[in-house]
Amino acid sequence: MSHRHLTGSDLHYGYERGVEVLRGADLDVAPGSRVALLGANGSGKSTLLQCLAGTLRPDAGDVSLDGRPIDRSRRGLRAHRQAVQLVFQDPDDQLFSADVAEDVAYGPVNLGLSATEVRERVDRALDLLHITNLRNRPTHQLSFGQRKRVAIAGAVAMRPCVLLLDEPTAGIDPCGVDALFDTLADLERAGTTVALSTHDTALALEWADSVAVMSAGVTRQDRPSIIFSDSGLLQQAHLKAPWLTTLARDLVLDGILPPDAAPTTPEQLRSALRSAAVDRPRTVPANSVMP
Template sequence: MLKAQNISYSYDDGTKALNNIDFEVEKGEMVALLGENGAGKSTLFLHFNGIYKPDSGRILIDGEELEYDKKSLLKFRQKVGIVFQNPDDQLFAPTVEEDVAFGPLNLGLSQSETQKRVSEALKKVGMEGYERKAPHHLSGGQKKKVAIAGILAMKPEIMVLDEPTAGLDPKGASNILKLLYELNNEGMTIIISTHDVDLVPIYSNKVYVINSGEIIKSGTAKEVFSDIGLIRNANLRLPRVAHLFEILDKKDHFDSIEDYPLTISEARHIANDLFNH
């Protein structure tokens, strides 16, 4: 459905940000782009609907190549909606209702159709009743939901979210991920970037690992996290569940409990996480 082929990109100062990136997402998938901060996740995402233009390579949706004229950009941006890491970069209108309505109105939709979409989108993210609130008075999690509603109101085929749980407390992060899971179950294609490895095995059909502007691994969560050396070379860690399995697999190599790499409290923390999931 969405393909990035041989994407390379350098910043104005000549710094190489992306190097020959290949990335592919099929309709209905939830795909994670995993990498440490500064690995190139956000830069790649900004190519998906033409905010950035690559130095070389191309972006395709349903086999159609993105051109950078106004007509092509508008068409692609209707299909691919991006939710930025910091919702304050996306929310600017005086009220929640006006913010969510901005996209549909710019598509040339009528006031009645726009109002219908705004109501549906806010209900979907659990923010009905906040229409007249000022976005800057909302909590971090509420701002994220409004930013997502603004994209939903455009009715895209693909939603791209840059670090969707960044800055949220555990409950807020859980609410956002539950929402994304529901949207994906309803058929929306979801792409998320994250450095939180514990999220990836739970939600993702496919995982790409990016490091220093290059895709260094792709596959299922099991395939990716089985390559322990690669994960650690990318300055990431194993998810808690995978780390626990690694320890259990190596238990015969330790002479005593003092040699185990986890403390009792850390082991209990992992066990609680596994129980809760």
């Protein structure tokens, strides 16, 4: 598998006649980039991801892979859905086999792969998602977080070039989220480009190198530092700036950090504060006793 360039341009989609959910939405998932799609509940994130994955057909606009629009024949859609895997927000929309291994094997079996290749893909996917111990468990007995990992493993077993994850961190505990992002880094190294939807702006700031904000059926996509410093855009999209951006901005206003400081992780904030402290030696109060 290798990174590929997935784009959606000027997409329109409505579930009901006359009610458009997407009104000219774009998304650019460049090869090897990390794209976070942000938006309030009901803003159209899942709809946009389904259009990009080829599971919904937009009323207008183009979805392209490496610059070529999707071939909407049965064969073309099959090829697109194999290269671009979407993991639904709710794992129960995706899991239907009796046990975990069978569910993860479903896609590879449908590709007509040999039993050995299927087994190898299932083993690798279970290992990547740290769920080898669940291999023979009935899926309906698993916790929500476990079912979510099984659903992701099923997509990973298809060895996609682009993996679209719809709210992958919703309902997962903090350690589970860390483990998931370690897994995503492994997948990226193996040639899969990852885009995900979330309404967690802090997570998007820390993880993504490109952020798209969905509001009123359209998207605006840019670098995280640009998006998160646009308070008007965030307000319009009913999103809150990440705490790190707000704190860094206040520290700039207080003259503690230089105006160009734009930390995206707590480590970067700490390092910026350290540099600022070194650049500006502490003033010693007049009444202090010098050693």
